[in-house]
Amino acid sequence: MKKTSHFDPNTVAVQMTDIVKKFGNFVANDHINLTVYKGEVHAILGENGAGKSTLMNILYGLYKPTSGSISIFGSPVHIENPGHAIELGIGMVHQHFMLVEPFTVTENIILGMEPTKAMVVDIKKARRKVKELSERYGMHVDPDAKIEDISVGMQQRVEILKVLYRGANILILDEPTASLTPQEIEELINIIRNLTADGKTVLLITHKLKEIKASADRCTIIRQGKYINTVDVEAVSEHDLASMMVGRDVQFVVDKKPIEPGEVIIDIQDLHAKDYRGVEVLKGLNLKVRRGEIVGLAGVDGNGQTELVEILTGLRKGESGKVIIGGKDLFNADAHTLFDNGVSSIPADRQKHGLVLEYSVAYNLVLQNYDKPPFSKHGILKKDDIYKHAEELVGKFDIRGAEGGTKEAGKLSGGNQQKVIIAREVTNDKDLLIAVNPTRGLDVGAIEFVHRYIVEQRNKNKAVLLVSFELDEIMSLSDRIEVIYNGNIVGSVPGYKANEKVLGLMMAGGTKNETED
Amino acid sequence: MKQKINHNSETSQNILKIKVQGLIYQNALYTIIAIFFGFLVGGIFLWSAGFSPLEAYAKLFSSVFSRPKYLIWSVIYATPLVFTGLSVAFSYKMGVFNIGAEGQFVVGSLAALCVGILVDAPPVLHVLLCMLAAIAAGMVWSFLVAVLRVRFGINEVLSFIMFNWIAFYLSNYVINTKTIHKVGGGEASKDIRESARILLPQSLQNIFQSNKANYGILLAIIAAVAIWFILTKTTFGYRVQAVGLNPHAAKYGGINSDKTMYIAMSLSGALAALGGAVQLMGNSMRISQFAGQEGFGFQGITVALIASSHPIGCIFSGLFYGAMKYGGSKLNLIDAPTEVVDIIMGTIVLFIAISHVFRYLITRRLKNKEEK
Numbered sequence: 001m002k003k004t005s006h007f008d009p010n011t012v013a014v015q016m017t018d019i020v021k022k023f024g025n026f027v028a029n030d031h032i033n034l035t036v037y038k039g040e041v042h043a044i045l046g047e048n049g050a051g052k053s054t055l056m057n058i059l060y061g062l063y064k065p066t067s068g069s070i071s072i073f074g075s076p077v078h079i080e081n082p083g084h085a086i087e088l089g090i091g092m093v094h095q096h097f098m099l100v101e102p103f104t105v106t107e108n109i110i111l112g113m114e115p116t117k118a119m120v121v122d123i124k125k126a127r128r129k130v131k132e133l134s135e136r137y138g139m140h141v142d143p144d145a146k147i148e149d150i151s152v153g154m155q156q157r158v159e160i161l162k163v164l165y166r167g168a169n170i171l172i173l174d175e176p177t178a179s180l181t182p183q184e185i186e187e188l189i190n191i192i193r194n195l196t197a198d199g200k201t202v203l204l205i206t207h208k209l210k211e212i213k214a215s216a217d218r219c220t221i222i223r224q225g226k227y228i229n230t231v232d233v234e235a236v237s238e239h240d241l242a243s244m245m246v247g248r249d250v251q252f253v254v255d256k257k258p259i260e261p262g263e264v265i266i267d268i269q270d271l272h273a274k275d276y277r278g279v280e281v282l283k284g285l286n287l288k289v290r291r292g293e294i295v296g297l298a299g300v301d302g303n304g305q306t307e308l309v310e311i312l313t314g315l316r317k318g319e320s321g322k323v324i325i326g327g328k329d330l331f332n333a334d335a336h337t338l339f340d341n342g343v344s345s346i347p348a349d350r351q352k353h354g355l356v357l358e359y360s361v362a363y364n365l366v367l368q369n370y371d372k373p374p375f376s377k378h379g380i381l382k383k384d385d386i387y388k389h390a391e392e393l394v395g396k397f398d399i400r401g402a403e404g405g406t407k408e409a410g411k412l413s414g415g416n417q418q419k420v421i422i423a424r425e426v427t428n429d430k431d432l433l434i435a436v437n438p439t440r441g442l443d444v445g446a447i448e449f450v451h452r453y454i455v456e457q458r459n460k461n462k463a464v465l466l467v468s469f470e471l472d473e474i475m476s477l478s479d480r481i482e483v484i485y486n487g488n489i490v491g492s493v494p495g496y497k498a499n500e501k502v503l504g505l506m507m508a509g510g511t512k513n514e515t516e517d
Numbered sequence: 518m519k520q521k522i523n524h525n526s527e528t529s530q531n532i533l534k535i536k537v538q539g540l541i542y543q544n545a546l547y548t549i550i551a552i553f554f555g556f557l558v559g560g561i562f563l564w565s566a567g568f569s570p571l572e573a574y575a576k577l578f579s580s581v582f583s584r585p586k587y588l589i590w591s592v593i594y595a596t597p598l599v600f601t602g603l604s605v606a607f608s609y610k611m612g613v614f615n616i617g618a619e620g621q622f623v624v625g626s627l628a629a630l631c632v633g634i635l636v637d638a639p640p641v642l643h644v645l646l647c648m649l650a651a652i653a654a655g656m657v658w659s660f661l662v663a664v665l666r667v668r669f670g671i672n673e674v675l676s677f678i679m680f681n682w683i684a685f686y687l688s689n690y691v692i693n694t695k696t697i698h699k700v701g702g703g704e705a706s707k708d709i710r711e712s713a714r715i716l717l718p719q720s721l722q723n724i725f726q727s728n729k730a731n732y733g734i735l736l737a738i739i740a741a742v743a744i745w746f747i748l749t750k751t752t753f754g755y756r757v758q759a760v761g762l763n764p765h766a767a768k769y770g771g772i773n774s775d776k777t778m779y780i781a782m783s784l785s786g787a788l789a790a791l792g793g794a795v796q797l798m799g800n801s802m803r804i805s806q807f808a809g810q811e812g813f814g815f816q817g818i819t820v821a822l823i824a825s826s827h828p829i830g831c832i833f834s835g836l837f838y839g840a841m842k843y844g845g846s847k848l849n850l851i852d853a854p855t856e857v858v859d860i861i862m863g864t865i866v867l868f869i870a871i872s873h874v875f876r877y878l879i880t881r882r883l884k885n886k887e888e889k
Contacts, residue, residue: 339771
């Protein structure tokens with residue numbers, strides 16, 4: 001895909017000069033410069049905590065800079081608050097949406113600035129304008145749909161519309177792809193292109209290199225609060241970007257020693273399950289994972305992988321079938337039994353399932369083992385051992401900000417929260433590791449870390465089932481890729497043979513034979 | 518030398534700053550703010566009703582502190598509230614709002630009454646039997662609600678409230694049966710036997726100048742320490758709080774949340790019921806026919822709230838509420854309405870409930886100051 005640039009190098013839309021922002025003694029932004037041209041898609045790249053969100057929050061008026069100056073379209077400004085930023089034509093779409101679920105799209109968009117006619121909200125006028133904006137930028141948003149009924153991708157478009165409705169010319173998108181499917185990401189990139197074609201300027205906060213390559217014109221890299229460089233995206237590789245962001249050479253390809261897969265660790269036979277609405281979502285699925293192999297389960301969200309994983313981790317009951325682990329049929333066993341029989345997992349939602357956020361890191365590290373020696377005896381917790389264990393893992397897995405395990409898990413960054421889970425599950429050292437979207441929302445450094453440990457489990461001759469919506473992840477890690485579609489495995493490809501096109505077709509319901517024709 | 522002094526004052530300033538910042542995140546600070554506002558609002562009501570707030574508050578405090586006897590009475594008033602406070606606090610740690618402590622208190626008291634009247638046993642054993650009966654009754658009362666929630670998905674708040682009324686009428690029914698009802702007139706039960714009472718020995722009663730001084734508060738303190746121990750030191754406490762904080766993660770981690778819920782709710786019921794037993798065996802000795810709910814359980818909610826659900830904190834907040842109740846009962850001596858205590862306690866609850874507003878205001882103020 002060749003992207004077309006729309007930016008006008010003669011008009012500077014945003015100029016931030018020498019921005020410094022301190023929080024107490026902590027310097028979040030250390031003399032950062034940023035120049036963004038009209039019609040440009042400008043990515044702000046940095047690891048979690050590098051200071052990119054702080055910089056954008058300053059531009060949006062949420063923080064005031066300690067020192068430095070800002071000018072918008074050439075005129076110097078002191079942005080007092082978000083209301084002022086909106087007046088200046090700056091709008092921000094946050095990572096976490098701020099929408100009223102039972103309200104319609106139109107109602108959400110006009111919230112706070114409802115057009116009125118004789119004291120009554122003129123919803124028709126608003127609806128017309130929303131529809132028109134949506135069509136102009138190719139968003140296909142139904143102005144009458146309720147937020148609770150539309151997908152996450154659509155909700156994000158509503159947020160973008162909300163900003164446009166308020167007359168923004170400069171849009172800041174904070175990690176816009178964090179919760180989108182690959183298809184939605186592609187559509188979002190198209191929308192961004194439509195926006196710039198219309199003269200809008202887009203600032204993209206992200207740590208996803210692939211999307212920067214696909215959508216941005218230029219990219220400013222920030223590392224540990226410091227300005228590193230601004231580059232033309234066309235002129236650099238993903239590898240260059242990653243190295244600049246992390247400050248060292250990053251290994252994309254994980255070392256995998258050749259292993260001949262061994263005995264079958266988990267054998268799933270003819271598994272049937274219904275989702276919460278009572279619709280059958282697993283329709284006789286069969287799947288085997290052996291020792292010493294990573295099996296990647298590829299598929300578009302909603303084809304049964306969530307239910308499959310929930311059954312395998314004891315969170316959900318299936319209708320019928322067999323789940324044979326170590327010779328025993330553990331179909332519909334509870335989480336405790338599955339764990340004791342060799343299943344560990346990295347759950348999809350680390351904050352919902354993976355951690356008790358209010359518990360200390362140390363407590364979280366013994367979530368399945370708190371009642372086993374050496375962490376307790378006769379029902380009394382042995383805190384010394386729990387904290388000693390935590391200190392060891394915090395060091396070994398480089399969990400930052402954990403203060404030796406005493407810190408609450410909820411106070412760590414997302415990447416470090418994931419490290420807590422990885423540390424726990426890898427240390428559990430079970431025969432089977434199920435990893436579900438293990439790198440969602442993580443930056444390059446953390447992704448490298450997670451991948452290394454997943455492969456290490458395989459190299460230690462354990463079985464790994466990797467479920468992910470990131471095809472790249474599946475392709476770079478898996479020894480064998482199984483494609484799930486509509487509740488069944490529809491194809492199997494050896495890892496080294498896989499490519500995006502073949503997998504993509506199978507994920508959309510085409511069979512392998514068709515694709516080979 | 519001079520530099521060194523500067524340096525020292527700077528570090529001590531920093532230490533002070535850190536201490537202040539630490540305080541801002543302490544629940545205790547907001548509790549104190551809430552108590553202050555409680556008295557302020559109570560004072561406004563007194564003043565607008567034509568009473569001198571200063572005089573009334575002076576009376577309130579002198580009714581509690583001026584004589585050892587008064588202090589003992591305050592403790593007697595506080596004892597059942599510590600138990601119901603513990604009951605609510607413990608269930609809250611598991612994510613359950615035990616508004617049913619009222620009913621559990623009543624059935625506990627009723628079970629102890631029946632054993633205390635009908636059974637003839639030697640002193641210490643009799644007390645134990647009464648308490649065991651109360652614990653059993655409270656556990657069943659709360660366990661049934663747990664079953665309704667776990668098995669049928671019925672919101673426990675609704676069941677608790679209904680169970681409160683069932684307990685209410687059950688008590689009125691039982692005390693009017695022939696074997697339990699007082700011989701002769703009056704709308705109350707018989708007194709429990711001497712052997713079932715937990716009063717202090719006569720010699721100590723004389724010292725404390727109170728014929729109702731009892732062992733109850735010791736039991737309440739033991740219970741509070743036990744609950745604190747369970748919550749912080751045991752695997753069961755780990756489970757209870759994991760289920761309360763994040764039931765999804767608890768389930769994922771292999772914790773049987775249903776079983777945990779059954780045990781913990783039963784324990785919570787037992788605590789409230791023990792409060793009822795202690796009130797009966799140490800103070801009232803009989804149960805009168807109810808005209809309205811007595812409110813020990815509901816007051817336990819306030820106690821737990823003021824204590825931020827900390828078991829040890831419940832001892833102190835229970836004593837505070839007990840003193841307010843006892844001191845408040847003396848307000849009519851100066852013709853001031855005793856209900857002002859309810860206004861004060863209600864206002865405290867309100868201000869604790871909205872303490873995040875204060876937290877926000879204070880932290881924002883400090884932040885602004887720092888930015889300047």
